[in-house]
Amino acid sequence: MNYSVLPFSIQSINNSYQSSTNLLIYLLPIKLKLLLPLILHNIFQESHNTYLKFSCNNMKFNTVTYDVNNIYVNTNLNSNYQVSLPIEIYTNFYKFKFNFILFEVPKLNAIGDIILNGLHKTYIWKLQKQWGLYFKKIIKHHSIIYQAYIIFNFNHLISIELWNDNQIKIYDFKYKLTLNLNTLLTYLNISPTFINQFSRYGNSNILNLLLTQSIHKNQKILTYCKIIKTYFNTPTLDLHSSYINTPDQILINYDFINNHLNQYFGNRQKFSSSYLSSDLILIVDTLLDFKFNKRSIPDSDHFGMKKLNTLNDLILTQIDFIVEKRLKMLKTVLTTKKSFTKKIINQLNNNKYIVSFKEYFTINPLIQYSDQINSLSKIMHKLKVTKTVSSHIKNFNIREIRFSELGKLCLINTSEGLNSGLITYLPENIYINSHYIIKTPSSNKKLTNENFKSKVFDTFKTEKNDLIFNTNSIRKKYSFNKLTQVTFSKNSLNVRPNLNWELNISKTQVFSLAENLIPFIFYNDPSRSLMGARMQMQSVPLLYKQKAYIITGTEQLLSRKQTWVYSLQEGIITYVSSYKIIIRDILNREVSYYLSNYQFSNQNTLINFTPSVWVGERVSIGQIIAVNQDFEDNEFSIGTNLSVLYGSYLGYEFEDALIWNKRLLYNNIFTSLHLTCYEISFMINNILIPEFSSINIPKYTLFEKRNLDKFGIIKEGAKILDNDLLITKINIRKFYSYKESINQFLSTLFGYRLRNIIDKSLKNAVGNSGRIVKLELGLNKNFKTTNCYLKIRLFIIKQRFLEIGDKLCGRHGNKGIISYISNPVDLPYNLNSMSPDLITSPIGVPSRMNLGQLIETILGINCLFTNKRFLINSNLNEKFGSNYLKTLLYNYIKESNYYNGYINNSYTLGKDVFFDGRTGKMLKNTVLFGCSFYTKLIHMVKDKIHYRTIGPYSTLTQQPVKGRSQQGGQRFGEMEVWALEAFGSSYNLKELLSYKSDDINGRKNLTKYLLGTQELKPSFIPESFQLVLTELKGLALHIESLLINPNESNIFVLSNKL
Structure with a gap:
């Protein structure tokens, strides 16, 4: 039985669907309840003849559905949530009621995808700083400034700066206002007695100097201080009370604020809903401590201070503009139309005028087309995290790997090029709480007790309260007899560790799901492991697939995903077919599960589900009853096991090319299905x-x-x-x-x-x-x-089918293109009469330091003969000694010889003697032969090849259009011209650069000549040269062409060709 026991990382994928539900049920009504009165009051306050009375208790959320029986249409067409506002209009002559549609929000399906225009889209997580208090040191105007900035909700930012001249300036980025500290303290009713009570610099000269600054008095500052006063008090927040009168006072993570301030100021008052007045005094004390070097400045980019920006945040930031635009349209109709009819209501609620998030979601860079090549690519796309939207960032501090990111972000998997270090992935076993803060599960072991207790490891809280051991003490067991380097408040110390405390983090938690699928990853170069993870995400599901001989255990975790069909109740299977499964539960109710087969993905690969249960089987809640084409026995298997020979064959292995056995082509190995x-x-x-x-x-x-x-x-x-x-x-x-x-x-x-x-x-x-x-x-x-x-x-x-030019790849980044398909009788064979399925070059292994590739090959041949599979730990030599893996390989090779009679060379274990299949002569040296797991990539040659024909011409330059997607033709570039010049092909060059290029008159004359209507004339001036002449005329340069008179050599005749 297979139960949906989900690890933390896969459970986090489902948070997007749960957050969408919370948006409609909880956040969106509260936001609109606070926002609508403000907007309605601002819009209609100028209308003297209008009496406005509004109540937001009857707001409705309608789901747009389609009355279609087909499953494909129901799941793939646009489905939105409509938010409508019931309006009653009273005039002297009539009374009218109607529902005014405010906006439409695209619906999320059960796997967290947004469906736009029939295509699945995925929202990318974005890291942003959590609301709270941060400190940093900046240099402005050649002076050092100590800055404390507070991030309130909805990106309301206040900066408190201590300058060299002992002045504290407060700047609000939202209201564009600057004032000094004494002005703010006065308007907040903070007396000097209160300051002396909480400040450690109570009677000092520098604090008295700060408090003697002049107080600014104007209406703008007074209005601002009334707003900022709501953040520095101690009320009890109730979302349903009448106290809240601004939308800025909701959705605050007060647990984070309280824990955050406790790190700086110790134990403050608990259960406070906002900052206290004493916190402002303590912030000033902390800035003074930084100035006098009494305290080190904490890291403001610590990962524990960051949260994930969700789709809800994206929607809530745009609601203000959208609602105001729709209500202004309503006001225009109410003031211009004398009578109100159903026709006018239909015009108001027309799809052309309803402001939808569809357009905003289409152009947003964080909402991308779902990567649906296989199941792994789907999951990894939902685990993608970006640190910033812009890729043109020269600051390497954002791109580098920090110690606080250990167990929070993947250490290897990142994008290449400009986005390197900016786009990464969540690791395998992380936990995202209700406030979208990433935490790492860990085990805390006490030496006096052998029982392990699992807990969630929060790096920010632990690093500020306790001494945190560095990488050696977290990733390995440290020695208790030696001093260990620890970190406390960014200061490094050598201390003797606590004997009663030890923190253990699994090694799989520092890598994502794609990296954990690679066996022996610690024996490979990290860059090749990154390539192997990327190649698995680009692999195509096969028609006939196999489970890998060497597995890591992550293959079964991928099957615990909500995209598969799983049972929602306990019962007995009564009907199973290719499109429907019926379960009768204990209350004698029948529930039907429909399988949506023959769907095509965004990459035109086939999505098809297969039942994994039979009639009469008893299923439990959460048991998987159907899997898709990527799985074999509920295990992720997207390739097949091949016998691989590391050698050469007629030079076809040049540059990592592969030689293919035609026998596999007859057996439909690596044959894939595609849907258009x-x-x-x-x-x-x-x-x-x-x-x-x-x-x-x-x-x-x-x-x-x-x-x-x-x-x-x-x-x-x-x-x-x-x-x-x-x-x-x-x-x-x-x-x-x-x-x-x-x-x-x-x-x-x-x-x-x-x-x-x-x-x-x-x-x-x-x-x-x-x-x-x-x-x-x-x-x-x-x-x-x-x-x-x-x-x-x-x-x-x-x-x-597999053909020459297709690309294959192993799990270690060992990719290659098929260069030759050979007959089985022509391939080399060993003493066991075995010929390889694949021949690859051995030169690519030592240069890329892929030892894990060789270890998998040697263990794979043992699995082939003994009919067994290996579940490999991440690093075998760490627990059992440095020579354990070498001894293991030696014993398994001997085991194949003992039980199955496999003939091997005892002097060079793992290498075999091979004979040439064409001549029968023995090869000079022994070569490595074994089994390895290979997949087929989506970069197939059939999608790339393009026949060179006379295609369309560009409208502006009249030159042939290039590119396969544009049906381009024979466009000769600069390098192609060099090639013909090297061979002296002058007439071919003339034809390609004139008649077949942008010589319009020459093309027309050539057509008439081929039809036999007129003689062939010399080529004319091409359009590209005409364009150069036009540009020169714009620079006041006139060019004329002159011809020599054949009768008199000294007389030139003006040509009309220009």
């Missing part, structure tokens, strides 16, 4: 004549219409080839003629009216042959407004 979708719409034109489909379409042979039904639509399950007819579509337009009498004569002669018929049939593209697996017909009831009454979708599934 065609969509066609049937419209109604202006003369109310609909487009239609019919089998009786002219100009097509019976062979081209062999797969169509009587309606002209292709049959489900039909095998199609390139350029095959899929759906016929006929558009009829009115026949216009200058002489209406001719139309009447022809209609009388032939018996029907003349019509202009246009063929708009849908054909299959080149290279897209496959089989029709699904047909979807969608009727549109509102066709009068959209002019579209029918939509048809076709789903074509196709097989991709």
Whole structure:
């Protein structure tokens, strides 16, 4: 039985769906309840003839649903939450009630994806500083300034700065206001007696100097101090009370604020809902301590002071603008329209005028298309974290790995290029609490007690209260007889550790899920491990897959994911099929689980579910009952085990290329399934004549219409080839003629009216042959407004066989491109008559320091003969000594020889003697032979190859367009010109750079010459040179071309070519 016992990291993926629910139930109503009265009062306060009375208790949240029975349409079309406000209008003549739609929020599905235009999108976590108090030292105007800045909710920031001239200035970034300390203390009613009671510099000269500053008195500062006073008091916060009158006073993580201030000021008053007046005095004392070097400045970029920015924060920051825009539109309608009808209400609630988050989500860089190549890429995309949105940051402090990030962010997996260090991933076993703060689970062991007690390790709290041991003491057991280096308040000390305390963190917690899938990762170079993790996320699900011989245990953790179908109740399976599973529970109720098969991902890979239970089986709550194509026996397996030979073969292994055994091609090894979708719409034109489909379409042979039904639509399950007819579509337009009498004569002669018929049939593209697996017909009831009454979708599934140019990769970053497919009889063989499935170059192993690749190969051959699998720990030599792994490999090779008679060389264990398959002669040296796990990458050669033809020309430069996506043609670049110049191909160059390029008149003349209508003339001046001449004329330079008179050599004739 497989239960959904989720690790912390996979549970954190589900937080996005839970946070979306909390947004609709809790946060959004409270935000609107506080925001609407303020906006309504500001908008309608100028209207003298309007009496406004509003109540936000009847706000409604409606779900936009679609009445479609197809599962694909329900899950893939746009679904939004509508927020409407019931409005009652009273005038002297009538009373009117209606629901005014404020905005629409895109709906999140159960796995936390946003569906926009039928495509799944994922929100990327963003790190930001938690609300609280921070200190730092800056240099401004050639002077050192000690700064304390407080981040309130909704990015309200206040900076308190201590300058060299003993002045304290307070600057508010939201209200753009500057004032001194004495002014703020006066308006907050903080007396000198109160200051002397809490300050350690009570009667000092420097504090008296600060308090003798002049007090600014104006209305703007008075209004500001009334606002800031709400942050420095001790009320009890109740979201349902009438005390709250500003939206800035909600959603504050007071647990963090209290714990945060306790680190600086000791035990302060607990359960306080905001900053105390004494905290302001203690902040001033701390700045003075920094100035007199009594205290070291803490790290403001500590990871314990950061939180994850969620999708709720993104929505709440935009609601102010959207609601105000909609209510201004309502005011315009109320003041301009004399009467209020249903037509006006329909115009107000029209989709064109409703402000939606759809456009904002489309252009936001944090909302990306979901990476759906395989299950691992889906999970890793939801665990992606960005430190900042901009990639042009020169500060390396943001990109580097900090000690506080240990166990919070992955140490290896990051993006390459400009985003290196800015985009990373969450590790395997992290915990995200309700305030979206990342914590690391750990075990705290006391030496007097052998029982382990699991707890959550908060680095910020522990590093400020206790002595925190450095990397050696956390990652390894430290020696109690030696002094150990510890860190306390950024100061390094050598002390004797506490004998009753030890902190243990698992090594898998410093890596993400992709890195933990790599066996022997500690024996590889980190850059190659990063490449291996990336390659697994780009691997395509195979038609025939195998479970890996060498596993790490993370493969089964990936199956505990909410995207799979799992049981919601305890019961017995009564029905199982490829599309539905029925469970009868203990209350004799039947619950049906529908499997949405034959779905295509954003990368056009197939998503298909397979039941993992049988009729009569008893299932429990949370048990997995169906998995997708990436899993074999509820274990993540996306590749296959191959016998690999590290050697050479006719030079085809050059530059990490691979030699492939044709036997695997016959057995459909590394064959993958891909799904493409065609969509066609049937419209109604202006003369109310609909487009239609019919089998009786002219100009097509019976062979081209062999797969169509009587309606002209292709049959489900039909095998199609390139350029095959899929759906016929006929558009009829009115026949216009200058002489209406001719139309009447022809209609009388032939018996029907003349019509202009246009063929708009849908054909299959080149290279897209496959089989029709699904047909979807969608009727549109509102066709009068959209002019579209029918939509048809076709789903074509196709097989991709392995061919020369495809890319394969192992789990250690050992990737290569297939350069040659050899017959099995021509490949080398050993004394056991075994020929390899794959031949790769041995040069790529020592240069890249991939020892784990070799260890997996040696252990894999033992698994092949003894029918066993290995569950490998992260680092074997750490627990059992430095020679343990070497002894282990030696014993397993001997085991294969003893039980299965596998012949090996006792002098060079792991290496075998091979013979040439063509000549039968023994090779000179022994080579390494074993089994390794390989996957097929999505970078297939069939998607990259492009035939060079005469394609379209650019409108501006009239040169051939390049690129496969734009159907580009024969565009010769600078390097191609060099190649032809090296061989002296002058006539070919002339043709390519004139007739086949931007010589417009030359192209027309060549066409007429080929048709035999006129003679071939010399080439004309190309458009690129004409553009240069135009640019020179803009610089007041005129260029003329002169020709020599053939009769008199000294006379020049003006040419008309320019």
